[in-house]
Amino acid sequence: MKKIFTLLAVLAISLTTRAQLAWDTEFTKNDFNNAQTVISKSSNVSYSDPVLGLGGGLSIGKISILSVYDDECVIALSQTGIAETLTFSWQGGSNGTFSVYQSSDHSNWSLVLQKEGNTISTGTDEELALATTTRYLKFAASAHSAVSFRKIKVTELKRLSAGTDEWPFGSDAMVDDPVASKNVNIMWTNIVANVTSTDPHFSASVATIGQKNLVDQTTQIAIRYSHNEAGSHSGYIVIAGEGREVRIAVSGKTNKYNQTLTWLQELGECIATDKVTLNAYTTSSLDVVYESSDPGIAYVENSVVQIVKAGTVTLTATQPGNYKFNAAEPISKTLTIRKADPVIGVSVDDLTYGQPLSEAVIRETMNLVEGSFSWMDIDPSTVLDAGDYALKVLFTPANEGIYNTREVPVALHVNKAVQTIVWDDQPTELKVGESVASTAVLSSGLPITYAFTECLLSIEDGIIKPENEGEVTVVAYHPGNNNYLPTTVIMTVFTISAAALDDPTDAPLTPQQLRAAQKYIHGGKVYVSFGGHTYDADGKFVR
Secondary structure, three states, rough: OOHHHHHHHHHHHHOOOOOOEOOOOOOHHHHHOOOEEEEEEOEEEEEEEEEEOOHHHOOOOEEEOOOOOOEEEEEEEEEEEEEEEEEEEEEEOEEEEEEEEEEOOOOOEEEEEEEOOOOOOEEEEEEEEOOOOOEEEEEEEEEEEEEEEEEEEEEOOEEEEEEEOOEOOOEEOOOOOOOOOEEEHHHHHHHHEEEEEOOEEEEEEEEEEOOOOOEEEEEEEEEEEOOOOOOOEEEEEEEEEEEEEEEEEEEEEEEEEEOOOOOOOOOOOEEEOOOOOOEEEOOOOOOOOOEEOOOOOOOEEOOEEOOOOEEEEEEEEEEEOOOEEEEOOOOEEEEEOOOEEEOOEEEEEEEEOOEEEEOOOOEEOOOOOOOEEEEEEOOOOEEEEEEEEEEEEEEEOOOOOOOOOOEEEEEEEEEEEEOOOOEEOOOOHHHHHHHHOOOEEEEEOOOOEEEOOOOOEEEEOOOOEEOOEEEEEEEEEEEEEEEEEEOOEEEEEEEEEOOOOOOOOHHOHHHHHHHOOOOEEOOEEEEEEEEOOOEOOOEEEEO
């Protein structure tokens, strides 16, 4: 018990000295001992230490008036602010009267409460309304009455209210309409309050309301509703300060404008190389967005159809809207895309007889469409005779999704081939009756034509047969034909002498002689040269 009393006493003494009794604060021993708070008191008035109250409850320090005749205690309230209520608890006895008075100037007192008679009270709580001008309180007792006052507190008057607790703005506003405004009266007394909004679409025309020491004032504020965003909005305008708060529920709806999408263009069909520009438009002037049912066939970029390949695709024009406009009703149209016939020019380089068609160089002369060529109706390995031909090639485009294949007639010229004749290492000293093979070779493999200046020999199947003595010039050439050009003329001079008396050539060559003899080919046949004479492949003398 002693420890509790000591603690409470220390707490009371530690309070800072105040000029007058502060609002909303319970009277303490420190206030009683402060001459600026208790400005007058009789000698029988005292302030007791805390005691343990009845029923085990702790009673805080109290003013005790032990009256014999008339005793009183005058308390000065805070000189700023406005008085509202006085609360206290009292205990007292009979045979006298105790009273509570109020005053604005410490001279003109008015009675607030008076108790008298033979009533005994224990811990009765009182709550008394004070005049707003009250600055002083007086607790008094008369005759043979004894009374104690405790839990003394004076509350400061603070009032805050609004002319309405909700303010709907309706639902007819459109985005970008001017800010809507409605006025609301705020009634206040002796308060300074901040004005805030819980929703950014609503605001108030003032940031603070009120002023200290004024009673029953009215401030008109404008609540504003901004239509910068579509939707349903709601919140509160909150006026709050010094423990008081008023909330005005605000609500409203801002609507978007409708827009109409128009697309008069008929799509139907197009060629894959066409440039198709779409021209849908809206009443809002917002850009139209196009979507493709199959971007692998076609898609839209900057309102132009980008064709990937032939096919059928559905293009849908939409306008999704924005902060101001609702989405437009979409419109869909079907576009059928046909392959284009490639525009090409074709030329074929000449061939020379002997070259197959596969070696022909086919050129695309216009360079508009990439692709490749192949021969039609003829085997590419075919070798054509020299001359002019009307043939066909098939053009296969590189992008077969855009272009058709195309048959193209072409003219082909096959030149005659060049042929050459060589006549080297030919024996020219001959004897009558001793035949030799001609060593003349024609590159085309065609038979060589010979001509003589004198009829001293004959040449058959490439075998030169001397027939008479003398000197003769032999010319070798080929006049050309449908596929070959003529050759140049080559001349060889032969000297023919008389035949030998003994002709050992009638006997065939022995196997040993045949193996040792020199062999050569002429006119597709094998000949053997031995001892200055010519033999066939079996070693028989050739006359």
